Amino acid sequence: MMIPCPHCGDRDVSEFRYGGDASKQRPAHGTGDLKAWHDYVFLFENPKGPHTEYWQHVLGCRRWFKLARNTATNEIGGVVS
């Protein structure tokens, strides 16, 4: 699988680390009760199909970014801003 790093371009997946579901909004610092944090940290849709997720070019420029990837086909939809 090739992942398009917004800084370095297409690089092999082995240079990246996966950072999880990026579709959810993290409660802002200083806010969020137990329920809000619980839902944010533990509840996932885990879809088969289109997914927006965090990746880091950890063995490269170390940039974190959001990526659209189809979890069923590994088709890359590109970087999401």
Add this chain to the structure above:
Amino acid sequence: MTRFRRLPQGGRIDRAKPVSARFDGKALGGFAGDTLASALLANDQVLIGRSFKYHRPRGLVAAGIEEPNGLFTLGEGATTEPNVAATMVDLVDGLVARTQNAWPSAGFDLMAVNSILSPLFQSGFYYKTFMGPTKGSWMFYEPFIREAAGLGKATGLPDPDRYDMRYAFCDVLVVGSGPAGLAAALTAGRSGARVVLADQDSDFGGSLLSGNDAGHEAWRIACIGELKSLPNAETCARTTVQGLYDGNLAVLVENRSHLRPDARKGEARMLLTQLRAKTIVMATGAIERPLVFSNNDRPGVMLASALRSYTNRFAVAPDKRAVIVTNNDTAYQAALDLATAGVAVTVADHRASVSADILSRAGAKGIAIFPGSGIFDVEGAKGVTRVKLGGAHAVTIECDAVGMAGGWSPVVHLSSHGGIKPKFDEAAAGFVPGGFPASHYGAGAMMGTYGLSAAIAEGSNAGASAASYAGFGKTRPVYAPEHVTDRSYAILPTWAPAYSAKGKAFVDFQSDVTIKDVKIAHQEGYRSVEHLKRYTTLGMGTDQGKTSNINALALMAEYRGITIPEAGTTTFRPPYAPLTMGAIAGRTVGAHFRPVRLSPLHDWHVKNGATFIDAGLWKRAWFYSWAGATPETAYVKEMELVRRGVGLADVSTLGKIDIQGPDAAEFLNRVYVNGFAKLPVGKVRYGVMLNDDGIVLDDGTTARISDNQFYMTTTTAQAGEVMSWLEYLLQCHWTDLNVQVASLTDEWAGMAVSGPKAREALQLAFPAEDLSNDALPYMGCKDFPFEGVTVRLLRMSFSGELAYEVHVAADYAISLWAHILKAAAPTGIKPYGLEALASLRIEKGHVAGLELDHRNTLDDLGLGKMAGKEKDYVGRALRFREDCQSPERWSLVGLELMEPDKKLRGGSILFAATDEIKGHGRGYITSVTWSTELNTFIALGLYKGGLGHEGEEIIAAFPLKNEQARLKIVSPHFIDKEGARLHA
């Protein structure tokens, strides 16, 4: 009697280059261009081994990668490689091969008794007999059965061969160099696209290599010549495309064994290429199917296409007569070519009538045809002697070989590696690709397009499309040679034998699965193809059922009264063909198995008597020779050094992070549970970080260098994780904070100076600095220049003694370390290693990686009081969820051994005194050491209810050694609870 012989002329062998190999200890002669298989046949070695379960005599079935029987062990000693198909091995001088699965020899096999006991080995025999009512008996029988029913054996010795790996890129990858593949590669190449053509064979041409038509050969030579002349084309022979992965990553493995049967020459024996192709054209061809009839596994019974290959390509043919049995027209190619080579040929054709065209062409070559007939039985225990036909013509024919022509199975494996299931094509009577992603194309026989001119046209089109997809425009198509007539490939589907004697009729030769086994599996309710495979072991051999899958599937469909597509097909996964583990490992073996990280002080440790221990990727100084020869004695002396004098330890492996920016203090205040917003410049603070879920991520220290600059240290184990976490928060979530982070782990070295004489030692090393308690109190820090280099001094301690850490740029680490030892020599300072470092912190009750197991909370570790009450921090909300608040959680305790004659072991399971010693207990020992202060073994551990049980006597069990010891739960702070020494 002679069954096979070398023809006096012809073939692609080089008769001017004789080759001598060794087979089962005897010389085996042949010529350059031979495979091990063709050389064996040329030497009339028809019986080449025994079958997997029944130990039946077996011969070669195929001439290519699909060979199920001809598996040999190559090489000797450490270079031994078992289960190699003889059809894929170039015959070279010095090659050593031997038969496997036959004892004492293939010709006289004591294990053939298995054949008489064959009811034992039918479908599900293993399951029924050994897995069923007599549970446990499998353990007893397994070694015996594996000994008797087995493939070759690995040596168990380290592999001395070299394997290599490379990355490559291209525009168009063409897999397979048959007519379709050549046309595709050349058409794409003519556009200027970077083309890679890979073929598992030693030469290019695929099925053309097995033909004898001069026009076709001229076409092949011209195509290869032009392709090789293109600077943008790369041709890879002996290179199998083993798998296709996401993003058009193809894994190619080139077998270079022919270069070096002698392991000492130094070339890589195999080369694995990770090839990124913009587009892929699959032209992987088709494999002929056997027919199922009584005793169809006699040596000398092979695929008709294999007889043709051996005759035309290797100039090895049946001695006098061959019988070919077929359900389609393609068998006549073999029949005609064998007849041309001087072999008398009889064809038994399942079909009631044969076309006039074939009748006339066959008649001209003297080929006898029996329409409406098939094989009733084959005779000849160690090689075919006679064939009895059944059906319209029940005649008996003396012969040397039998050719089976059951139609063709497209090689669809690669097309389904991406998850697209093959679909059944009635016209092709086989599975064809179920579809392709946009950048993939198929051409030729693998698409069910069998005719030569049609395959070439399809290949050329695919090559043009692929080049265009990859961004290349103009090209010229490749045309088929003139005067090619594409004949019919239609079969009369006759899956089960219509007329058959009672001998075993094999569906899968390699796994020894007969038609009866398939029937039994069906009767017993194993209806899914996947169950059939697992129950009968069909298709589970090293050939992965390349010749057997369709026949088995068709038979299963017939028994169930459904169509073949309804019965489904099995899933194809990489690798396409058996692969030596060495090829996958490449150079990632031995010292190169994983990277090694060395402290900037490493060379000093090496020269000064350190013994090293692996800590993650790091090599760390474990203990030094001045203190003793073994860790058990040395670390105690090194601990005493620190408790009574002063020691110097390398802590460069700690994660070190530079944090800068106007919001740096706010940032740290958020990630640490304790307050950092008001940390004064010149102070360092111990801190703990949580994950979002409230579980402890790491502990460490951070010093404030200036208003906007901080210097963080993390544990060695979590250095990468913490760095990535900080970057995540800053880049993904807290984008409003103006903070930059940079790892200094490799750029800076750290050394701990610990012990009551630490200040005295440092004062000797840095006489210009005021290091008094007032000037640099506990948890103070300062940067100062020393001989032009910035030294960062942090007064903090993990040992519980008066201690400092000295940090400096890595390039100066050794000179500064040596300077401290020399200048402070009057204090008796010496180096101490990781074992003592870890033991000192256990005595002090400092948690470290072994306690921070990614399951514990702040409270579990007794650190709850550290957390800020008035501020938010990462993990705060979930830290207070119900589960994390339970008083019954496993939490940190100190443990003291109550039985002086015993010792404690890390990992011991903890039980209450009244518990039965069974199961997972109430906790476990995380860290253990001998305490020089208390003169006993002490430990840290996690225990259900934790210090709520302080003072209780419990039991530590170590079942692996059958040991138990009594312990007392105590405070984890074994020494200096008030911290007087720290503040000295």
